[in-house]
Amino acid sequence: PTLERAILARTGERVPRDAWDLRAVPAYLRLNFRVIDEHDRTLGEDRDVAELQRSFGVRARELWSRAPRERHERTGIKSWDFDALPETLTLEVGGRRVTAFPALVDAESFVELRLLESSDAAAAATRHGLRRLFVLGMGTSIAKLEAPVPATLGQGPLAIAGAPTTPRRQIVHRALDEAFELVDAQTFPRTRAAFTERLALGRGRVSGLLAVLADTALGLAAELERVRALLKPLAGKPGLLRAVHEDITSQLAHLVPPELMRATPRDRLDHLARYLRAIHVRLQRLPNDPPKDQTKAAQVVPLWQRYVERRNAWVTRGRSTADLDEFGWMIEELRVSVFAPELRTAVPVSTKALTELWATLPA
Numbered sequence: 001p002t003l004e005r006a007i008l009a010r011t012g013e014r015v016p017r018d019a020w021d022l023r024a025v026p027a028y029l030r031l032n033f034r035v036i037d038e039h040d041r042t043l044g045e046d047r048d049v050a051e052l053q054r055s056f057g058v059r060a061r062e063l064w065s066r067a068p069r070e071r072h073e074r075t076g077i078k079s080w081d082f083d084a085l086p087e088t089l090t091l092e093v094g095g096r097r098v099t100a101f102p103a104l105v106d107a108e109s110f111v112e113l114r115l116l117e118s119s120d121a122a123a124a125a126t127r128h129g130l131r132r133l134f135v136l137g138m139g140t141s142i143a144k145l146e147a148p149v150p151a152t153l154g155q156g157p158l159a160i161a162g163a164p165t166t167p168r169r170q171i172v173h174r175a176l177d178e179a180f181e182l183v184d185a186q187t188f189p190r191t192r193a194a195f196t197e198r199l200a201l202g203r204g205r206v207s208g209l210l211a212v213l214a215d216t217a218l219g220l221a222a223e224l225e226r227v228r229a230l231l232k233p234l235a236g237k238p239g240l241l242r243a244v245h246e247d248i249t250s251q252l253a254h255l256v257p258p259e260l261m262r263a264t265p266r267d268r269l270d271h272l273a274r275y276l277r278a279i280h281v282r283l284q285r286l287p288n289d290p291p292k293d294q295t296k297a298a299q300v301v302p303l304w305q306r307y308v309e310r311r312n313a314w315v316t317r318g319r320s321t322a323d324l325d326e327f328g329w330m331i332e333e334l335r336v337s338v339f340a341p342e343l344r345t346a347v348p349v350s351t352k353a354l355t356e357l358w359a360t361l362p363a
Contacts, residue, residue, distance in 0.1 A: 001186055033045060077133075087102075101116050110132075134180050138206070145176075179205035179206045231249070307324065
């Protein structure tokens with residue numbers, strides 16, 4: 001992020017996050033981190049920060065809970081009535097000066113200003129907090145914004161049991177995030193003037209985005225319903241049909257996660273209908289020649305299973321899956337190429353190319 005900002009400042013060119021190939025950085029050039037105590041004794045060291053966080057996270061949180069931060073925190077905020085939201089503050093904790101990260105935390109009818117222990121936690125919380133402040137600044141509520149979104153989405157195929165929010169609420173959250181540019185934490189407004197300007201620019205975009213996202217969701221719900229209608233009869237079948245059912249069920253779990261309408265990247269949301277149509281084509285052709293489907297699947301399933309296994313392992317370890325997710329989307333394009341080539345892929349793709357790419361991904 002620092003390099004991106006520096007390049008933008010010097011040249012006016014914005015380098016997208018996916019342009020950086022962090023996989024190409026040799027291990028010896030990655031920072032080595034040490035955890036030390038108040039007496040400068042090394043408690044642990046590793047090049048993997050996530051591993052250190054897992055080892056010392058409980059101890060760190062206990063220490064953090066005793067940090068003096070009352071004078072920096074507030075509650076009951078309903079408008080931007082403070083000067084600025086700095087990215088960091090310095091506190092004295094356990095005899096050391098440590099960095100704290102101010103965040104705006106959504107409390108539903110108001111916002112709280114709190115200090116959090118990491119930049120990631122502060123960014124995630126502040127997105128929700130800013131969203132709430134913008135809604136309050138518009139003089140409306142989340143429930144009122146949700147009202148025009150079709151009620152059918154609340155009980156349709158996109159409504160997944162256990163999801164934190166309904167598809168309708170996800171659409172509202174996404175519309176607000178896009179209208180007020182809350183996608184990238186690096187560009188969050190951090191001053192009263194910046195917030196006021198963003199509010200004026202974004203409030204007129206919300207209704208249009210709500211309509212577009214609702215239409216997208218309705219289209220995806222229809223495609224998903226068609227897929228599930230053909231997939232359901234395969235449940236419990238033996239042999240090749242069971243393998244197809246398991247493969248597509250695994251695929252749908254990634255394509256249609258509980259927070260689909262809020263969390264799926266915009267550039268991928270626009271491709272989801274095509275991916276679902278490719279599954280429908282596959283299921284339509286399956287009864288005519290199951291062995292042929294198996295031959296096609298052999299080009300995709302091994303890569304898919306490796307991807308899912310590694311991604312699950314990274315999630316379990318608390319590691320960011322950003323390096324892997326793009327590969328997962330490339331497998332979706334490969335599925336289109338293999339099972340429904342008439343739908344065309346967004347980019348050239350082949351089993352050979354993805355196999356070679358997989359070998360370069362971090363373990």
